[in-house]
Amino acid sequence: MLNKSSIATRLPPVHALSAFEAAARHNSFALAADELCITPSALSHRIRLLEDFVGERLFSREGRAVTLSEFGRRYLDVVRNALRTLTDFPMPHRGSQAQPRIKITVPPTFARYLLIPHLGAFLAAHPDIVIEIFLSVPLYDLSLSESDIEVRFGAGRYPNTTTEKLFEEPAFAVATPAYLEQIGGIETPADLRKATLLRSALEPWQPWFEAAGLDWSEPSSGLRADDLGLLLELIRNGYGVGLTRKHFAQEMIAKGELVQLFDVSLTSPPHAYYLVYEQKPYERPEVTIFISWIKKTFKQL
Template identity: 75%
Template sequence: MATRLPPVHALSAFEAAARHNSFAIAAEELCITPSALSHRIRLLEEFVGERLFYRDGRSIGLSEFGRRYLDVVRSALRTLTDFPMPHRNAAVQPKIKVMLPPTFARHLLMPRIADFTQRHPEIVVELYLSVPLYDLSLSESDVEIRFGAGNYPNIITEKLFEEPAFAVASPAYLKTLPPMKSPADLKQATLLRSALEPWQPWFEAAGLKDWVEPSAGLRVDDLGLLLEAVRHGYGVGLTRQHFAEELLARGEIVELFDIRLRTPPHAYYVVYERAVRERPEVDTFISWMQNAFRNI
């Protein structure tokens, strides 16, 4: 039977928090967010089956078990640290972990990221995908790009850019419908739904003030998949220029009407915790992002 070992990253988080008597200072030392450090402590507490800290408001203190366990953990970490490794002299490259939505990553970041890596070859960039409107914690990433309303309390939130939203459909699907001469003709169409691109604001911009958000039909909460549903002729959807420009240029989808919602409810934001930006590589990446998307 395999021996189950405690997670090493949780042990280091526990030791740092106990040494500083502060989750915030320990998180800064380990270059992670306070919420990520708290998660590691909870993980270790679940492993040992005991409380390691007592929390009283903003202050923390070791439990009796925590004090005894700390001696064991420090001894184990010291053994690992003191083990001779003569070949480990190379400098560690600065690294930044970025969480971002898949459609943004594919259509907007990938065409531009080479500029950053050429300017800053010394910085390692790691990209991880998240689901907009669902993954709302910074977890263990340094920076997140979020698509939403921008209401993220207790973290720094800066708008990258916003684009108008407009209606599109495939030519094949339009052939199955009566002519689309005005927005009111959409009553004959299937409207594809997405929490990321709600129809109600577009209805108001189109003068359809009595129309309500569709409640039936296909729902897709990924902007790239929404475009694929449009391309395959499942209905009419809302999209934005930088996502749709290739399909529009090839004629695989067409824009309906001359109505664009100039200020849609959702935009792209760069999100991070204040302490993280003190790391030079993180500040460099955020500044590059802001400059790269300033005039999009």
């Protein structure tokens, strides 16, 4: 008798089967992706997953055109029969309308400091819409996932997507009062020579140096954190001076835990938060509603 695990290893992933069937029916990955409300890259990933499972090529690819391979044509009949069996099975509650659902992917610091504090207003206005939040890694995760909407922190160059900057946010230097006392105080930007400069690829120092009139290069040693929240924690715990933004540090500054240094802010930092989504969000009203809400909410910050 086969155990459950051995049966599971013989079953192809259903989401890959539906992607294969749609791509075969349309002879197009792009049209199939539109039908399934996913990105073309996500659909290609599903097709590759199924090809790895069956050990055969399902499509012949010539530029943007795709045609079924000989094996693909034979396998398609099996897949369609299996899917037809599933869809034809009587469902007593099939007529009940599914609750609209939105998948959003956001960087962790944005989620913690900006999205979560404001999300209650959206949920109160639209209690029928389910929100699912996933985290992404800024700068490194540059391919649109299967999420409906993404907020990305970066340079804003994301091909084949609709990309809109959420808000302008200057970057400035901060430190704790205890750290400043420890190093004997800082009066001018040039005094940063005696400080430990905390580093992050997300918040580079060199553009700020230029704004402060310093002909310095990017620091190459010292603590580094490629997460804005972790960078802020390093600053708050007295490890050195770092760059941050108003929406992250304003409460700590108001409480006296951090001090903004100098009257120098980088008005247009190289990285910002961008709203990124597919070209046709209007096909799902709940997605359009959320896009409108997040743009209005963060334009007012």
